[in-house]
Amino acid sequence: MNLILLGAQGSGKGTLAKNIAKDFGIVQISTGDLFRESIAKKEALGLKAQEYMNKGELVPIDLTLKILKERIKKPDCKKGFILDGFPRSLEQAEALKKVATIDYVINVHLPYEECVARLTTRRTCPKCGDIDNMDYPGYTGNCRKCSTPLFQRDDDKPEAIKTRLEVYEKTTTPLIDFYSDRLFKVSSLGSPADTYKPVKDFLLKHGGKK
Ligand SMILES: [Zn+2]
Secondary structure (H helix, E strand, O other): OEEEEEEOOOOOHHHHHHHHHHHHOOEEEEHHHHHHHHHHOOOHHHHHHHHHHHOOOOOOHHHHHHHHHHHHHOHHHOOOEEEEOOOOOHHHHHHHOOOOOOOEEEEEEOOHHHHHHHHHOEEEOOOOOOEEEOOOOOOOOEOOOOOOEOEOOHHHOHHHHHHHHHHHHHHHHHHHHHOHHHEEEEEOOOOHHHHHHHHHHHHHHOOOOO
């Protein structure tokens, strides 16, 4: 079962992806991880991607797809995968058709103000990268994993959040139409468990095997 996960930053998309991956035995693939893995293994395609990243340029779509194609051939993707953060445009969605069949697209929806609210209270550990939220129970201001004081990333500040969410909205709306025949929409206004429940039911009903 091959899935795409759509959802703005702050929508809880990452947590949902983890739940699906764990329950259904499929692999979560974010483009960032895809490049990092390939680079770490010193694969030729990964090193090529690194050249673009070092120059601060976007990795071209053809190269991204080649890396993805290699990744999904690996044995851990036998039961399927969830793409997170890709495709981001119609052009990419068209190109993806040549590499993989997508069964379902899960669109995680959270009202704009709520995304902003969740992102502005998000705090990051400078040492281990763990993410926490001031609104979560037990928040102390220190990292739960390594006790380092947390900080607010520049791109989690209000102005940057606004820009990120606007860009997201603009690029994703056409994708929702593109995948309308295989789209499942879920609201993430409730808890992570509330968000996951209907998605799980949908996937089980549509042939996902746990
Ligand atoms: Zn930490």
